[in-house]
Amino acid sequence: MAAVPQEHLDALETLRSSILEASHDLRLGQIHLMERQTRRVFAALKYARNLHVAVNRLPSEILERIFLLVRPHYDDFVPRWPDRKSLQWTAIEGVCTRWRNIARNLPSLWTIIDLCRDDPAHVGRAFLARSVDAPLTVFFASLNLEDSENDIYVLEEILLAHAHRVEALHIAVNSDDDLHAVCVLFRHTLPHLRSLSMFFRDHHNYRSTEWADGLASLDGMLPSVRKLAVQRCPIWQFCTFSGLTHLALCGSNTSTYREKYKAKTLRQLLDCSPSLVELILDEYASDRGLSGDCAISLPRLRTLQAAWDLDKEQGCLQFLGIPETCKFTPHFGIEGFATSAPGSPLNLHILVHSPLLRHIHTVQISPDLTQTRRISIHPGTFFISGIQDFAHLAGIVDPAVQLVICDTYHITDEDGWISLLSTMPRIRSLVVLSYELSYWDIETLFAALCSPAGANLCTALESLHLRGFQDNCF
Incomplete structure (x- = not known):
């Protein structure tokens, strides 16, 4: 870096000395004028300094x-x-x-x-x-x-x-x-x-x-x-x-x-x-x-x-x-x-840990509905609504099927679980999704799976997932 010309330093020193010597004779307007000029000098120095900042060397x-x-x-x-x-x-x-x-x-x-x-x-x-x-x-x-x-x-x-x-x-x-x-x-x-x-x-x-x-x-x-x-x-x-x-x-x-x-x-x-x-x-x-x-x-x-x-x-x-x-x-x-705030008119509530994100064949069942509904089978997905339709799936699902039960209002005891799962003996993964999944629901499910009457239930079961969505869920 080239040295600052000596005449610049000499000029600044001369200016400082002359201001001190004439300070008693300077009028207020003259002082304001010199202050403005001084600010320009400082701006020039700031510009010179900025040129040496690393970011200003970037292309x-x-x-x-x-x-x-x-x-x-x-x-x-x-x-x-x-x-x-x-x-x-x-x-x-x-x-x-x-x-x-x-x-x-x-x-x-x-x-x-x-x-x-x-x-x-x-x-x-x-x-x-x-x-x-x-x-x-x-x-x-x-x-x-x-x-x-x-x-x-x-x-x-x-x-x-x-x-x-x-x-x-x-x-x-x-x-x-x-x-x-x-x-x-x-x-x-x-x-x-x-x-x-x-x-x-x-x-x-x-x-x-x-x-x-x-x-x-x-x-x-x-x-x-x-x-x-x-x-x-x-x-x-x-x-x-x-x-x-x-x-x-x-x-x-x-x-x-x-x-x-x-x-x-x-x-x-x-x-x-x-x-x-x-x-x-x-x-x-x-x-x-x-x-x-x-x-x-x-x-x-x-x-x-x-x-x-x-x-x-x-x-x-x-x-x-x-x-x-x-x-x-x-x-x-x-x-x-959600649309309460102007800044976010569309805000989705996503269940990040949803088990349905897995790339496998899935059967989705809503047992809360008791009437028989038509069964619709599409690639990778079976959708069933109504307990009476469960039996129709026996023998036609993929061996690695995942059964997702949405809510359990109508499964109130051990016999209910046995009756439900007996029609689907080949499931590998069972997922239960419920607003209010209580200890009682869990106990009756495990009791059904471990009871003598349930000895042949879900013999291929490899994983069990329980999801509750209320604060008071177990």
Whole structure:
């Protein structure tokens, strides 16, 4: 490093001495002027120091990658939503001039548009300008459009002038009027939109049919959507979607308007999406609109998450033809996806340790239902509802089958377990899922397996899993 020129050091020393000598004669205005000049000197020294900081010796390409890592990242399917800290990363602009110039000339850094807190409109417009022609991901959430004037202004500009750039769009509103108002903003086709989320938080706020008119007006404007997530906003019943790879549905009900709009059924949607990879259904969606003469073939499905209501028949699995490798996660007793906060309109409650995640043949039985139901057998999955159907499985299941019993209300004693398991002698793995799995349930189960009458029960049994979901469970 070259030495600091001696004349600079001499000049600083001369300046210091002259100020001290003339300190009694200096006027206040002159002192303020010299202070401003001194601050400029310190700024120059700070700039010189920063040039020697290790991070500023990094090439611009490396800093660009670091900036992209610092910015929050969001999945394009059922994403977490931006929070109040989502823009903190923009502080990199204030570090130094070099960092600011690098950041502002990196379009991909400014492609996530956060319209969830009604920030000043110039913030969103700055992101649009700096992102140049890069693909956009847009989040819009509002509890009341009257309090979101800035966000609406930016959203309208995006849908008018940048529709061709939008690749992911996530919208959450709280009333049917607001839903209709947002739909009106769509005036051009979004040719490259791949991921769409539309969440209507309050299902009690349907006061008119304008929301349905708004959704119907979008038909044909979303030709490239492949990932769709909706909550109480059944856009899929009014618009044509085909070739979906990811689908999440919660609480979609348009029975009142079905005739007027010729609303599409869930079966029709799935029939048009044979390449579906991930499917998420809440309690409402998982047992409605799927009935038909044959199973819906989903040969590429890898993840299935479905609400499981233990109080009534669950019809989801009996209508789906899924591959053996599909991971199935049941959601017990869930009324819908959590939507209380604007920042997280869709929040799934997942049973991480669900035994049904194992890649093996599975028999799922709900003994709480006593009436005989039809048996539906699809690749890798047997779904039975009703105790009287158990006998039909004897001799036809895979030797390595896993038996999953959902709830045990009607198995009240040792004889009940013996009667239940005697029809399935070849099971290798037994799983019991129950809200209130008590010590009594466990004792009667083991008593049945160890009793003389149960000597021939489950002779091939290798593993036993017990799962309870209430705090008071053993």
